[in-house]
Amino acid sequence: MRRRRPGGRRPVRGLQLDVGHPTGAPHLGWLDAAAVTACGGLVVLLAARLTGLTALDALLLLPAALAGYLLADLASGLVHWFFDRFLDEAAPVIGPALVRPFREHHRDPRAMTRHGVLELTGNSCLGLLPLLAAAVWLGPGAGPAAAVAYGTLLSFALAVVATNVAHAWAHAATVPAPVAWLQRRRLILPPDAHAAHHGPAADRAYCVTTGWANALTDGLGVFRRLERALLRLGVPPALDA
Numbered sequence: 001m002r003r004r005r006p007g008g009r010r011p012v013r014g015l016q017l018d019v020g021h022p023t024g025a026p027h028l029g030w031l032d033a034a035a036v037t038a039c040g041g042l043v044v045l046l047a048a049r050l051t052g053l054t055a056l057d058a059l060l061l062l063p064a065a066l067a068g069y070l071l072a073d074l075a076s077g078l079v080h081w082f083f084d085r086f087l088d089e090a091a092p093v094i095g096p097a098l099v100r101p102f103r104e105h106h107r108d109p110r111a112m113t114r115h116g117v118l119e120l121t122g123n124s125c126l127g128l129l130p131l132l133a134a135a136v137w138l139g140p141g142a143g144p145a146a147a148v149a150y151g152t153l154l155s156f157a158l159a160v161v162a163t164n165v166a167h168a169w170a171h172a173a174t175v176p177a178p179v180a181w182l183q184r185r186r187l188i189l190p191p192d193a194h195a196a197h198h199g200p201a202a203d204r205a206y207c208v209t210t211g212w213a214n215a216l217t218d219g220l221g222v223f224r225r226l227e228r229a230l231l232r233l234g235v236p237p238a239l240d241a
């Protein structure tokens, strides 16, 4: 049975990785490249701190990595919800850099399948830089605390960087066999689960790394409650969403 893929009706062969930007907005490729490079360097520095772990401490890495993966999905939902529902594309600096990609994604869900890898990962790396830099500066040196802290953080960071790629794959008409395998096993965002976000309501299924956290956030109405709270506090909703 053909699985439903959210967005576009015309088949597109695979995930096309060109660097064009369909909105015509200036795309700062050099900034994406710098952010990805800096993020990669910090990840290597943090991973190096895991080399001295004892075998017992190393056992903690698996649950820590799982926690980081789940947290990344939750974080993807939080960021996605906020930029879907608040701020406008016309806002200075943040509008074209952060708001427009989310709005564009609803106008043209296939657009991100035409973005290059740097464009898909650059913003995520930029957002991670303060967290990774703080961990390099302040993080624990060794022992079980290091295993839990770095295991969780590295898994979180790598999953956050991979989020837009997984999201783009969920919209691609065809994907490589290993990616389809991961989607079928729900280890990355499956297209059929993500289709709920591109339905008429578009107010659910915001989590786009694996989609695991959607059961929690949609089931408990987490983002609906947060939205009501922000509106009560006087935060204006997006006018162009």
Ligand SMILES: [Zn+2]
Residues within 6 Å of the ligand: 080, 084, 102, 105, 106, 197
């Ligand atoms: Zn959205």
Ligand SMILES: [Zn+2]
Residues within 6 Å of the ligand: 006, 105, 109, 167, 171, 194, 197, 198
């Ligand atoms: Zn989508």
